[in-house]
Amino acid sequence: METGFCLGSNTGNRLQFLRWAKTRLLLSGKARFVDQSSVYETEPVDVKEEYQRLKFLNAVLIVESPLTAEVWMPLIRKIESDLSRVRTDDRNAPRTIDIDILYSGDQIIDSDLVKVPHPRWAERRFVVEPLAEVRGDFVMPNSTCPVRKILEQMSASDDVRLFSEKW
DSSP states (O other), rough: EEEEEEEOOSSHHHHHHHHHHHHHHHHHHTTTEEEEOEEEEOSSSSSOGTTTTTOOOEEEEEEOOOHHHHHHHHHHHHHHTTTTTTOOOTTTTTOOEEEEEEETTTTTEEEOOEESSTTTTTHHHHHHHHHHHHHHTTOTTTTTSSHHHHHHHHHEEEEEEESSSOO
């Protein structure tokens, strides 16, 4: 089943953390690389004032895998931990790596472990823009219009800028 991940990093060597996370995702769970977006540098969203200067690098990775979202979650947590992600009560604190499942096939899941599609994907340009780059015609489960159309409906913003086409 096709699974879309959004990767983000705003501390340390941000681009290297994205590369390491991509490699680890592809090595875990028999995942096969399908596609990836460019890397975008983005302004932090919903963070404390002292974190505003820590810009994120974000990208979307698409894989094909037999794993469901529930099976991916412990693997993701291990990858994040191995890459020095420290979880605190502040869910928007700086992080070496953040890996979110955007979608997993046509699954719709709302559990304590995982919510798929990601509940805020369509509100965040730093997710929609890279996703539209690689899956512009895709209609997310529980959505009625393609990703590209959602991007077109968002207000223009300098908060998301192309950083690198290759990673």
